[in-house]
Amino acid sequence: MPDTGSIAVLSLRNLSGAPRDEPLCAGITGDIIHHLTRFRDLIVIAQHSALRVKALALAPRQIGERLGVRYLLTGELQRQGEGLEIHARLLEANSEQVIWSGKYDGPLGHTFAFQDEVTEVIAGNLAAEIRAAECRRAVDSAPAKLSAYGLLLRGQYLTQRYQKATNLEARFLFERARRLDPGYGRSYAALSRTFNLDWRYAWSDQPSASLDRALELAELAIQLDPFDARGHAEVGFACLYRKQQQAALFAYQRAIDLNPGDADILAEMGDALTSVGQPARARQLLTRAMYLNPFCPDWYLWHLGETYFCEGNYQQAIDTLKRMRDLSEAHRLLTSSYAHLGRMEEARQHAVQLMKAHPNFSIDHWRKVPPFTDQEPLERLIDGMRKAGLR
Numbered sequence: 001m002p003d004t005g006s007i008a009v010l011s012l013r014n015l016s017g018a019p020r021d022e023p024l025c026a027g028i029t030g031d032i033i034h035h036l037t038r039f040r041d042l043i044v045i046a047q048h049s050a051l052r053v054k055a056l057a058l059a060p061r062q063i064g065e066r067l068g069v070r071y072l073l074t075g076e077l078q079r080q081g082e083g084l085e086i087h088a089r090l091l092e093a094n095s096e097q098v099i100w101s102g103k104y105d106g107p108l109g110h111t112f113a114f115q116d117e118v119t120e121v122i123a124g125n126l127a128a129e130i131r132a133a134e135c136r137r138a139v140d141s142a143p144a145k146l147s148a149y150g151l152l153l154r155g156q157y158l159t160q161r162y163q164k165a166t167n168l169e170a171r172f173l174f175e176r177a178r179r180l181d182p183g184y185g186r187s188y189a190a191l192s193r194t195f196n197l198d199w200r201y202a203w204s205d206q207p208s209a210s211l212d213r214a215l216e217l218a219e220l221a222i223q224l225d226p227f228d229a230r231g232h233a234e235v236g237f238a239c240l241y242r243k244q245q246q247a248a249l250f251a252y253q254r255a256i257d258l259n260p261g262d263a264d265i266l267a268e269m270g271d272a273l274t275s276v277g278q279p280a281r282a283r284q285l286l287t288r289a290m291y292l293n294p295f296c297p298d299w300y301l302w303h304l305g306e307t308y309f310c311e312g313n314y315q316q317a318i319d320t321l322k323r324m325r326d327l328s329e330a331h332r333l334l335t336s337s338y339a340h341l342g343r344m345e346e347a348r349q350h351a352v353q354l355m356k357a358h359p360n361f362s363i364d365h366w367r368k369v370p371p372f373t374d375q376e377p378l379e380r381l382i383d384g385m386r387k388a389g390l391r
Contacts, residue, residue: 003147005130006069008045009033010054012086015078025077028086028115032073035123038259040228041149041186042127045069064093071099071130073122083107084114088122090129100129124261124292132295148177148184159193160297162329164203167194185225189234192217196238201358202365214238229259233268240272240371248272248371263293263300271303275371279307298324305333310377314340328357332366336384347388354390363390 009032012025029047036044045067053066060072075088083105090100102125106114131153138146138153146154155173158166171194177187195214198204215238221231236251252269259265270285286304290296301324308317314337321330321337331354338347354361363382372378 004149006043007071013076031119128293148181151177185221188221229255263289339384339387351388
């Protein structure tokens with residue numbers, strides 16, 4: 001069985017029994033497979049092979065063994081009055097446990113539009129769930145036993161804790177992944193992120209060199225795998241914080257062209273759009289990202305809250321940020337939002353929590369971080385934090 005995430009999409013069952021629905025079942029199954037193949041960290045079994053094995057009427061565990069995959073997608077299609085309804089389930093083949101399920105319905109009069117929408121959403125949901133399941137496996141496994149992909153997932157889990165020590169540990173894991181597989185472009189993209197975070201949080205003694213290194217590694221990722229959307233997105237991330245906003249948007253658009261169903265990339269481009277003064281369009285992408293990844297990481301909400309802050313809608317920003325499971329990265333915006341609403345006691349509480357999470361935080365440094373083309377939202381952010389007593 002491959003060390004990376006692997007899945008077979010079994011043909012949807014035609015619950016209506018009508019022959020006219022058989023091509024529709026096959027077409028939807030094929031489209032889901034097509035969308036999944038855009039995720040280069042997944043191994044997706046071809047539709048023909050999945051059909052042949054399903055015809056043998058084997059148990060999920062046996063199908064997984066025959067095809068050498070860890071996950072299976074099963075589902076049904078049926079007509080409901082004037083509409084279509086699809087049920088989909090993601091199973092871990094070995095345990096035969098359902099780890100995700102979804103239900104989708106749409107009108108018969110717009111069959112093709114419904115098919116395009118539902119297949120992309122199912123693929124996005126599946127990719128997010130498989131990545132989360134594989135991340136749990138990587139975190140729970142002994143590092144010595146992990147493949148390059150496993151090391152990558154474990155490192156990405158650590159980078160999202162936004163601490164200097166965990167960022168360095170993640171970099172060590174990404175370096176190991178690169179040594180295990182020198183041609184694995186994704187490890188270079190992941191390394192790029194650690195250097196970007198070094199600059200962002202003032203963890204580096206040479207901040208400008210860290211940002212240069214971030215771009216260099218992201219470009220190497222593209223050279224190794226030009227069709228991996230993540231490499232292009234990492235170039236976008238590096239360019240954004242080098243204040244090269246148009247280059248960042250171009251790189252993110254290229255990434256989305258390569259994989260329009262990658263929720264993380266949609267959310268990151270949303271952040272870039274906020275930076276160039278397009279918070280409403282940013283919210284559209286962030287909302288789409290949350291639809292594709294319903295159990296999204298906190299940083300989606302962090303970026304969404306920023307769109308409301310930029311528009312001066314401080315209460316909506318607060319309500320959004322309060323939905324985060326860990327508020328560590330929300331304290332900057334929360335501090336400033338509460339201050340602008342005149343709720344100084346709450347603003348000061350979040351200022352205290354911010355200093356606990358990031359003891360080396362300073363307004364002078366943070367003024368250099370957000371890549372806004374219009375400085376007005378940044379000045380409001382800084383002003384609110386100053387009012388709460390931050391320096």
